[in-house]
Amino acid sequence: MQAFTRLNGLVVPLDRANVDTDAIIPKQFLKSIKRTGYGPFLFDEWRYEDVGQPEMDCSNRPIRKDFVLNQPRYQGAEIMLARENFGCGSSREHAPWAIADYGILCVIAPSFADIFYNNCFKNGILPVVLKDEEVDVLFSETQSHEGYKLDVDLEAQTVTTPSGQVFTFEMDDFRKHCLLNGLDDIGLTLQQADKIKAYEEKRKQEAPWLFA
Amino acid sequence: MAKTLFEKVWQQHVVSENDDGSVLLYIDRQLVHEVTSPQAFEGLRIAGRKPWRVSASVATPDHNIPTTGLEHGITDPVAKTQVQTLDSNCDEFGITEFKMGDKRQGIVHVVGPEQGLVLPGMTVVCGDSHTSTHGALAAIAMGIGTSEVEHVLATQTLIQKQPKVMRIHVDGELPQGITGKDVALYIIGEIGTAGGTGYAIEFAGLAIQQLSMEGRMSLCNMTIEAGARCGMVAVDDKTIDYVKGKPHAPTGEMWNKAEAAWRDLHSDADAVFDKEVYLNAADIAPQVTWGTSPEMVVPISASTPSLDDAKDEVQREGWARAFAYMGLKENTPMQAINIDKVFIGSCTNARIEDFRAAAAIAKGHKVAANVKLAMVVPGSGLVKAQAESEGLDKIFTDAGFEWRAPGCSMCLAMNADRLEAGERCASTSNRNFEGRQGAGGRTHLVSPAMAAAAAIQGHFVDIRNWDK
Numbered sequence: 079m080q081a082f083t084r085l086n087g088l089v090v091p092l093d094r095a096n097v098d099t100d101a102i103i104p105k106q107f108l109k110s111i112k113r114t115g116y117g118p119f120l121f122d123e124w125r126y127e128d129v130g131q132p133e134m135d136c137s138n139r140p141i142r143k144d145f146v147l148n149q150p151r152y153q154g155a156e157i158m159l160a161r162e163n164f165g166c167g168s169s170r171e172h173a174p175w176a177i178a179d180y181g182i183l184c185v186i187a188p189s190f191a192d193i194f195y196n197n198c199f200k201n202g203i204l205p206v207v208l209k210d211e212e213v214d215v216l217f218s219e220t221q222s223h224e225g226y227k228l229d230v231d232l233e234a235q236t237v238t239t240p241s242g243q244v245f246t247f248e249m250d251d252f253r254k255h256c257l258l259n260g261l262d263d264i265g266l267t268l269q270q271a272d273k274i275k276a277y278e279e280k281r282k283q284e285a286p287w288l289f290a
Numbered sequence: 291m292a293k294t295l296f297e298k299v300w301q302q303h304v305v306s307e308n309d310d311g312s313v314l315l316y317i318d319r320q321l322v323h324e325v326t327s328p329q330a331f332e333g334l335r336i337a338g339r340k341p342w343r344v345s346a347s348v349a350t351p352d353h354n355i356p357t358t359g360l361e362h363g364i365t366d367p368v369a370k371t372q373v374q375t376l377d378s379n380c381d382e383f384g385i386t387e388f389k390m391g392d393k394r395q396g397i398v399h400v401v402g403p404e405q406g407l408v409l410p411g412m413t414v415v416c417g418d419s420h421t422s423t424h425g426a427l428a429a430i431a432m433g434i435g436t437s438e439v440e441h442v443l444a445t446q447t448l449i450q451k452q453p454k455v456m457r458i459h460v461d462g463e464l465p466q467g468i469t470g471k472d473v474a475l476y477i478i479g480e481i482g483t484a485g486g487t488g489y490a491i492e493f494a495g496l497a498i499q500q501l502s503m504e505g506r507m508s509l510c511n512m513t514i515e516a517g518a519r520c521g522m523v524a525v526d527d528k529t530i531d532y533v534k535g536k537p538h539a540p541t542g543e544m545w546n547k548a549e550a551a552w553r554d555l556h557s558d559a560d561a562v563f564d565k566e567v568y569l570n571a572a573d574i575a576p577q578v579t580w581g582t583s584p585e586m587v588v589p590i591s592a593s594t595p596s597l598d599d600a601k602d603e604v605q606r607e608g609w610a611r612a613f614a615y616m617g618l619k620e621n622t623p624m625q626a627i628n629i630d631k632v633f634i635g636s637c638t639n640a641r642i643e644d645f646r647a648a649a650a651i652a653k654g655h656k657v658a659a660n661v662k663l664a665m666v667v668p669g670s671g672l673v674k675a676q677a678e679s680e681g682l683d684k685i686f687t688d689a690g691f692e693w694r695a696p697g698c699s700m701c702l703a704m705n706a707d708r709l710e711a712g713e714r715c716a717s718t719s720n721r722n723f724e725g726r727q728g729a730g731g732r733t734h735l736v737s738p739a740m741a742a743a744a745a746i747q748g749h750f751v752d753i754r755n756w757d758k
Contacts, residue, residue, distance in 0.1 A: 111328035163484040171435035200437035251310040287540035
């Protein structure tokens with residue numbers, strides 16, 4: 079997995095609450111058996127006027143000009159600003175795959191849905207939870223300043239605005255460690271294989287029906 | 291020390307505790323389907339890993355399966371590849387799979403309990419958010435992403451932080467005609483789609499005890515729509531009776547031992563919860579969603595809200611966008627809304643009790659002329675066979691409904707079953723998100739009886755007044 083340490087990136091504001099994973103990547107793209115290639119279809123229904131199909135060439139599709147990802151000033155954005163309960167709904171990891179494949183490496187919101195939040199860490203994306211009023215400040219500054227960039231530092235757990243205002247965020251130690259180092263957590267868990275085996279032996283005595 | 295139901299099951303599954311407070315949690319059962327597993331199996335292959343305990347995983351294809359013309363197989367080549375990939379992965383790694391054509395095939399969340407593959411007190415995961423369904427059996431059941439599917443395949447564990455625990459009491463008798471689906475939608479309307487974020491929820495109270503196992507599955511199924519990690523209901527006689535005799539349930543002496551353990555799966559009297567919510571069953575009317583989030587829900591007797599009732603500017607904008615998408619105006623009586631299609635099915639409402647309730651309404655009637663398609667999609671081959679043995683299929687087809695083969699179908703429209711842009715649907719599924727049932731499609735979530743009544747009348751009606 080790609081590590082995330084520090085990012086100074088252009089911000090795109092997606093000013094909607096309860097953005098669900100069906101919107102992030104619609105169902106027809108879930109038929110793929112790959113992990114890559116979802117970026118062109120990120121927010122497909124909001125981004126294009128036609129209905130996208132897997133593996134189609136998106137370069138000539140009619141776009142919805144008013145959608146933020148289509149606005150010239152936000153091209154190349156690496157940080158997405160969002161509202162509460164971002165990533166709700168389906169557990170599809172295709173949602174963070176599409177976000178990462180598009181080039182977004184950090185999402186900042188007042189809250190995230192649990193499964194999506196968890197899925198981000200498996201894909202080198204940093205989800206940052208800031209307070210409602212802090213997110214309000216960032217929305218307002220992003221919308222009023224073209225080329226607005228934020229500096230996100232995972233080690234320090236800070237988001238710094240161009241004017242030097244610093245917001246701090248919470249992060250659990252284990253997730254932070256894995257993301258900073260790009261670690262594969264299956265390998266880490268398998269270092270505890272003896273404990274898993276011992277647990278199974280004990281459980282087979284207590285609850286043998288679970289192993290039938 | 292007194293424990294909650296959640297804490298009892300959680301503590302029985304802790305393999306080890308890490309320094310940061312997270313634990314390695316043992317997973318008893320993983321359910322697998324074709325959409326969220328191919329990249330996990332590929333990950334195992336790339337790393338040269340094998341499943342830790344092959345017998346803990348069971349698979350069935352459901353999302354992409356066609357519900358008509360099965361003799362032609364899957365005609366969409368991309369969908370076909372995905373289902374074939376599941377077949378070959380299960381064959382390669384030795385995982386039991388109920389393949390297309392097997393009468394045990396169906397929606398994973400219908401098949402798991404039906405086969406006794408999910409038992410009380412288990413930890414259950416699946417690469418599907420509606421895994422919360424299985425909490426109806428007092429299991430800790432959680433939806434996970436594909437990377438975690440791979441983690442569970444490789445290690446039989448997950449790294450987890452213990453969530454907080456919320457108990458939602460629904461006190462008093464369940465009113466006539468009110469189902470687990472109505473209770474679920476009412477709760478989401480009360481606490482919101484993020485109301486359960488960070489929590490495991492236990493449902494308690496007389497109304498929950500009165501729900502059938504199918505009703506409890508519908509309720510727990512939609513816990514994820516309230517944002518919770520999982521939903522649970524304590525074990526009682528209904529749970530024990532439901533599990534007994536299921537194909538993979540224990541038997542004989544093993545059953546006695548298991549039952550004794552399961553009888554302890556309830557919160558202790560003085561257990562402490564992080565949050566308690568008290569609701570009255572008497573306040574619950576049949577529910578209908580009007581917007582594009584499950585929390586945009588009202589009783590059937592009510593109207594769509596007024597924008598002025600929104601709690602803040604973000605909600606007001608969300609409602610305005612939902613009205614525009616749904617083609618509805620403020621203050622519109624729900625019973626005045628005409629529909630184009632009806633879908634009775636999904637992991638929320640495709641069990642035998644759901645079809646009995648819908649058939650009781652449809653019997654002797656005809657689907658209204660303005661309804662282009664009313665489809666009934668069983669949750670599994672066994673539910674289909676059971677319904678047919680009771681003559682329910684005949685009641686539906688006589689009334690003008692289509693009786694289909696099992697699968698996820700128009701809940702998420704990955705197969706050919708979908709809404710066209712602008713079409714309005716009374717649906718027993720779980721999500722009314724924009725585009726969920728087809729790009730531009732408009733979904734209203736209801737119970738099976740409410741969907742059947744809407745099909746007959748051509749618009750939403752109050753099931754409590756149905757006397758025909």
